[in-house]
Amino acid sequence: METQMESQFSQKRQSREELIEAADGNIGVCGWIILILSAFMAAITFPLSIWFCVKIIQEYERAVVFRLGRIISGKAKGPGVMFVLPCTDTFIKVDLRVISFAIPPQEILTKDSVTTTVDGVVYYNIQSAIKAVANVNNVHIATQQLAQTTLRNILGTQTLANILANREEIAHNIQSILDHATHKWGVKVDRVEMRDVRLPVQMxxxxxxxxxxxxxxxxxxxxxxxxxxxxxxxxxxxxxxxxSPAALQLRYLQTLNTIAAENNSTIVFPLPIELMQGFLSRK
Missing domain, CATH: 1.20.5 (Single alpha-helices involved in coiled-coils or other helix-helix interfaces)
Structure with a gap:
């Protein structure tokens, strides 16, 4: 019973989070009256109103259209020509291209109490224009601030040796955390790179x-x-x-040949130690 209640609660919470994305744009009776009056005014002022009603959306853009404050049909418009009614319709353009920004240098205290400065680059793009407009005030600023916070939190749990040796793995972990956190904003984080790790001069x-x-x-x-x-x-x-005693004599001849090849007039003659011991014993 408790499991069923928890599943129902999670489903309600998920449906509440996705309410904006699934909005059908129902404007009510008063809304339809205002909409008809707006369309009538646009028809009367034709063709002057055509310059205010026809909008062009680029291939890499999507437009989130609000009609009397509600999102039309729960999906973004474009690309191509789009028709809007003056006074009742407003729209916001969203760029779907990959956007990159540099994380400002962050001064971080590592796990082994070493102060270091780290910066990086984040590449992301918007996959749901409606979520990016309706679920967050400014999706770009929010993503940048979240990237800075995540970088500081992740590197604060790592030692300096791990940061220097496992930069790719740490960057991948940051990318996974950012991608999961920004999913409800309609953002897809493609890549995170750590550019530079600066250490104090003494270190x-x-x-x-x-x-x-x-x-x-x-x-x-x-x-x-x-x-x-x-x-x-x-x-x-x-x-x-x-x-083999003869081997020592051959080695001596090879040594003399090597010395002679260098145009050297010095000749080295090895004196056996046994001979010197004989003279010393006579004394």
Missing amino acids: QRAMAAEAEAAREARAKVVAAEGEMNASRALKEASLVIAE
């Missing part, structure tokens, strides 16, 4: 020092691994040379 210096220290540590590790691999290779080479 930039600290991050640069940290990155430099990390690179130096990795360089030392790579150099140590290179020395270890080189020592292993030298050990294996010494074992191979020890098995």
Whole structure:
């Protein structure tokens, strides 16, 4: 029973929210009398009244027509030629093209207590002209302000590292939230981009020092691994040379050939350590 009551309440609330979109434009008896008088005046003043009655709507526009304060037939007019009656009909043009605006730089305190400044760009278009006119005072200003608030709320729950590493994912989350919130305004948010993340100078210096220290540590590790691999290779080479005494003589000749190729007059002659030990033992 409670579930049925909740479903009925939600249906009534949804129908109340969509009441403007589904309005049939019923103007009543007095409205019809005024409408007939307006049409009669337009017919009397023809063809002068034709300049006030015929309106042209562009391909990318839609017109929301109000007749005595009510939306006609619950849908927007256009594109093409549209006929309105003077004194009783008013209309508002709505641009359906994609609109972009830049989110002003927002100073945000991240989850790890770092102050940063972030700005972005939002791309959206109006899909329901009636909702955009009747459900919100100024749909463009409302969308811009909502984008600023959403950007601050989302980035305030993220750490600085997540903001710098997951910019696309964060932008997608902001786009989903904006699209859901502006649906009742007839707005479709197509894309949200985070343009720039600016950090304080002290934070930039600290991050640069940290990155430099990390690179130096990795360089030392790579150099140590290179020395270890080189020592292993030298050990294996010494074992191979020890098995064949002639290999050491061939290596000596190759070294002399390399020195001679460089037009060098210096000749290096290796002196065996065993020979020096013999002289030292005699002393």
